[in-house]
Amino acid sequence: MATLSDIPGRVLLVGAGKMGGAMLEGWLGLGLDPAMAAVIDPGPPPEVAAMIEARGIALNPLNGGPPAVMLVAVKPQVAPDVLARVAPLAGPHTLVVSVMAGRTLGFLESFFAPATAVVRSIPNTPAAIGRGVTVAVPNAEVTPEQMAIADALLRATGGVEWVEDEALIDVATAVSGSGPAYVFLLAEALAAAGAEAGLPADMAGRLAQATVAGAGELMLRTGIDPAQLRRNVTSPNGTTAAALAVLMDEEKGFGPLLAEAVAAAARRSRELAS
Ligand SMILES: NC(=O)C1=CN([C@@H]2O[C@H](COP(=O)(O)OP(=O)(O)OC[C@H]3O[C@@H](n4cnc5c(N)ncnc54)[C@H](OP(=O)(O)O)[C@@H]3O)[C@@H](O)[C@H]2O)C=CC1
Ligand SMILES: O=C(O)[C@@H]1CCC=N1
Structure with a gap:
């Protein structure tokens, strides 16, 4: 397993x-x-610019020789121009290494010399706290050493799953890449429902956020299957039931709704390929 200090050159973040x-x-x-990192971005957000300066x-x-790693994290829409x-x-x-949604290995390869090693990946925003x-x-050009380096760079922000079938990346984008937004929406919707049912709005917001965060932490720390954790909350003929x-309505419940949402996101990821 490689560490970040094993990287044989600079990491250029685009x-x-x-x-x-x-x-x-x-x-x-x-x-x-920090001397082994460099950034290309015409206008990083203030907090990132402050970190870069500090x-x-x-x-x-635009000089300094070829980097060991070029990690591309611009919007997919500007990728042709930037690449x-x-x-x-x-x-x-x-x-x-690309983290761009939709942009395929074939698309990425087309900008670089033949036989360039390329990794396509999809992270998520809990990366900001190391929990992505x-x-x-x-x-096919990525050597075992380069794979270990990519793994070390991606693992710095949380877990990493490697796949062989590129088509799975579009689905993973719809599940874990976009997934944090679904969870935040759950917190928003739970707060709104609580306020509509009579709670003061600020209190409803606090309860919803604490519930989503606490439930996620409980799942993580105990390692208990979410279905079992759900059953643990559900008293027979009680409020949760x-x-x-x-x-859990088979036609209008969470299951079919989320399946539709994930299918829409995966479809959009495939569209962003071109
Ligand atoms: N946000 C997320 O949850 C996830 C995002 N991704 C992928 O990560 C990528 C970045 O997304 P995100 O970080 O949210 O987007 P942001 O817009 O926050 O970041 C993109 C950055 O690229 C900069 N940029 C624009 N043009 C250039 C250029 N010519 N050269 C270098 N940098 C440039 C932008 O600057 P400016 O703002 O001035 O245009 C901005 O700072 C996307 O491809 C997305 O699909 C993947 C998984 C999750
Ligand atoms: O919404 C998007 O397209 C990006 C990719 C996954 C999360 N955000």
Whole structure:
């Protein structure tokens, strides 16, 4: 297993927004030497810009030789323009890692020299607190050493799952990439429902947030299957059973609704390929 200090050269981050900034923070937190990091971004958000300045990281350097790793974290929509501009910075041994939704290995490879090693991955925003999860697929050119380096970089922000079938990345994007938004929406909707049912709105918000955070933490810390944790809350013929009869409706409940949402997100990921 590689560590960040095993990376044989610089890590060049292209796009230091929400996701790229969170990853950079994770790498620095795990001891990546700031001198071995560089960022290309015309306007990073203020908090990321402050971190870049405070740690003395090179910003928008267009020299310094080919990086060991080029991690691309710009929006998929600007990828053609950005990749055309940064691809000449890569050398024959540069490992390209993308976290862009939708953009395929084939698309990424088309900007770089033949035989360039490329990893396509999809992280999620809990990466900002080291609790993300990333799903990744390598192209055929990625060596075991480069795979270990990509793993170390991605693992700095949480768990990593490697897959061989690239099509799974679109589905993973719909589940774990976009997934935090579904959970935040649950907290929002629970708060709104509580307020509508009579709680003061601020109190409803506090209860909903504490419940979502506490339930997630309980699941994580105990390792108990979520279905069992749900059953643990559900007294026979009690209040939870009354609510779950609505939420677990086979036609209109959470299950079919979430299946529809995940299918829509996966479809959009496939659309973003081109
Ligand atoms: N946010 C999420 O939950 C997840 C995002 N992703 C992927 O991560 C990528 C980034 O998303 P996110 O961090 O949310 O987006 P952001 O917009 O926060 O970050 C993108 C960054 O790239 C910068 N940028 C724009 N043009 C260039 C350029 N020419 N060269 C270098 N940098 C440039 C943007 O600057 P400016 O703002 O000035 O345009 C911004 O700072 C996307 O491809 C997304 O699909 C993947 C998984 C989860
Ligand atoms: O919404 C998006 O397209 C990105 C990818 C996954 C999460 N955010």
